[in-house]
Amino acid sequence: MLLEVRDLKVAYGAIEAVRGVSFSVDRQEIVTLIGANGAGKTSILRALSGLADIRGGSIEYAGQELRGARPHEIVRMGISHVPEGRLAFLNLSVHENLLLGAYIRKDKKGIEEDLDKVYGLFPRLRERARQISGTLSGGEQQMLVVGRALMSNCRLLLLDEPSMGLSPILVQEVFGTIVSVCRMGTPVLLVEQNAGMALSIADRGYVLETGRVLLEGESSALAGMEEIRAAYLGE
Amino acid sequence: MEHFIQLLIFGVQLGVIYALIAMGYTMVYGIIRLINFAHGDLVMIGAFTAYFVARIPGFGFIPVMVAAMIVPAVISVVIERLAYRPLRNRPRLSVLITAIGVSIFLENLPRMIPVIGPNYRPFPQLIAFREFRLYGSAVVNTIQITNIAASLILLTLLIGIVRFTKTGRAMRAVSFNKEAAALMGIDVNRVIALTFFVGAALAGAGGVLYSLTYPMIDVLMGVWLGTKAFVAAVLGGIGSIPGAVLGGLLMGIVEVFATAFNSELGYGAGFIILILVLLFRPEGLMGRPTIEKV
Secondary structure, eight states, X not given: OOEEEEEEEEEETTEEEEEEEEEEEOTTOEEEEEESTTSSHHHHHHHHTTOSOEEEEEEEETTEEOTTOOHHHHHHTTEEEEOTTOOOOTTSXXXXXXXXXXXXXXXXXXXXXXXXXXXXXXXHHHHTTTSBGGGSOHHHHHHHHXXXXXXXXXXXXXXXXXXXXXXXXXXXXXXXXXXXHHHTTOOEEEEESOHHHHHHHOSXXXXXXXXXXXXXXXXXXXXXXXXXXXXXXXX | OHHHHHHHHHHHHHXXXXXXXXXXXXXXXXXXXXXXXXXXXXXXXXXXXXXXXXXXXXXXXXXXXXXXXXXXXXXXXXXXXIIIGGGTTSOXXXXXXXXXXXXXXXXXXXXXXXXXXXXXXXXXXXXXXXXXXXXXXXXXXXXXHHHHHHHHHXXXXXXXXXXXXXXXXXXXXXXXXXXXXXXXXXXXXHHHHHHHHHHHHHHHHXXXXXXXXXXXXXXXXXXXXXXXXXXXXXXXXXXXXHHHHHHHHHHHHHHHHHHHHOHHHHHHHHHHHHHHHHHHOTTOSSOOXXXXXX
């Protein structure tokens, strides 16, 4: 396993957001965490990135313990996190945003190649490379933060609600990108409220409720389950 | 016309110094939203460093300037580490009050040190004084040339670093959102410390250049000078680097012209402009209206 989380507990002050969650992500795999608002999905990703206060459990990544590491150190270990709310640097140009994605890298040639790759994936970004990213539309900003994460040459990609606020067409496009990222060899841990979409591209899924894992299994199996169809797929 | 040119030279000479000092206010504000009230006192520390270093035989303008930039810069990093960083995630008012405390401390500690003390001290003449005729009776002297040239070099260097280097990019990213910057692999604490370092180095340089022109220094020289530079930063739009340059120049020029008109008016002129700008353009001349992040 590339990532093995055991009995993770996360709290904000007195409020327990995650109450003992265990899951894993293997190489070449898309794993999704689904669940309603407040289930603890975002808190789990923030804990993995060193942004949230971990109260218990362990996070083993490529044989190393992540607990206690600072956010920038975790990025250097190869985990790239696209936070909720598409936090592009709106005061910087599109090009500069992408370069920041490669902040930890020193291989100039590789960076150039990956820039080309990202621009190939999102031609809209190439058109707007010199533009200040604050002038982009919401969908373009989402492409930008996904593209920026790809620039880090990461070994594990964490995505928090990439479909939020996007039109259905753009949702398709972003999810298509996620699949191709994984095909190129980078495993993805995907947090989504759009459970149907998430399960359709993921290999495995975990259903969270108030900080605990309620169900887990192959995505196709989960998508077929009666209670999930009722609670999360709106059927 | 000759009179106008002469005043303009005085104004620019003073304005570039305000710009150098304003830069520290605007950079620190830009990165952690703190009005660093202790910033003016770093100007004084720069001037006193120069005062002592200039006594070392063989130390001319440039080595003195380098020392006067490094000493306040290091002190500023220490202040950030000990006084501001522990309060980073506390209400902003706590840090603001701490900054005022640091300022009072920096103004009063040197008074107790025997070699500094509370009295005015004559600043050494680091630049050989010569005057050149420019246009009619308008003249420019070597000190003015030094002030303007040194300031422009430092300001250009700073703007170049912020705009075109990887470090500058990291600074702008941290200023926009610290968490998102950390997720890029940027060591946010290091970038903040670096910002304090650079801002204080420019303040120290400003202290030396100011003292070349008005060669009497004392421990409270940074209070008034810092206040005016702060006003210049707000005038230009606090957080905006080109704004600090514009605000500083405007402040210097207006002050000189107003003083020539009426010496009492000179002190207040910059503030009158500040009030007018804040009434009609609260974000300052080059500032951006605050964007609410969703």
